[in-house]
Amino acid sequence: MDQRLSLITLGVADLARARTFYEQGLGWTPRQALPEVVFYQLPGLGLALFPAEELARDVGEPLAAPGGAITLALNGRSRDEVDAVFAQAVAAGARPVKAPGAVFWGGYSGYFADPDGHLWEVAHNPNCEITPRGETLFAAP
């Protein structure tokens, strides 16, 4: 299996509410918006918003609630950018889970939950490179 990822799908309770958060709130632009699913192109992969009920039907079994043992992270280029993104998300209706602060691994990090409870970390990691195209490259040891 190739070491890559094509799409992350977030199950949402209300597609219109989720779109408002990601588009009006965070400033994202959809690549494709259908009545039942919306795709955002990110560098290297896509992110989809899809009603959780439909996602469960697609998977073929009931799904647990969002906020499970998985987090998505956006790494900023500075601590100031982390603070700004966190403030923007909270202003857009995200639940502040952990205010950004210095963390044990030498970085700076906070968490918010989107309107469906999906957990986002906003972090500055001095050992990561963010390319002009927006790719995040992790340092070798």
Next chain:
Amino acid sequence: MDQRLSLITLGVADLARARTFYEQGLGWTPRQALPEVVFYQLPGLGLALFPAEELARDVGEPLAAPGGAITLALNGRSRDEVDAVFAQAVAAGARPVKAPGAVFWGGYSGYFADPDGHLWEVAHNPNCEITPRGETLFAAP
């Protein structure tokens, strides 16, 4: 907030078991393997395995079980590749959730759960381009 994603962190019950699945089972190579966390570089972003207990401590609140309303997808270049990846994952100990088959949107898709219950879709989407670098590009409408 930039329209991009830096890292996906999967909370795991047993880091050694999870590494065995992703490395011996699926053939992935870590960029950095520390005793408490392992990073894989994917095209454009990283994927980390991190003990779920530590992840909850980092988030600052209890997390729900894996298998929540979020899925990760690997798009193959053909239906045969989807079948091969699904078979490889199941042979490596994944739980088969939905055998690959044709789906309503014109593609071909199946689901497996990794040893911690994280849901992976394996799909062929004829409207997606997979670049030689392994990036997945979604078609505009």
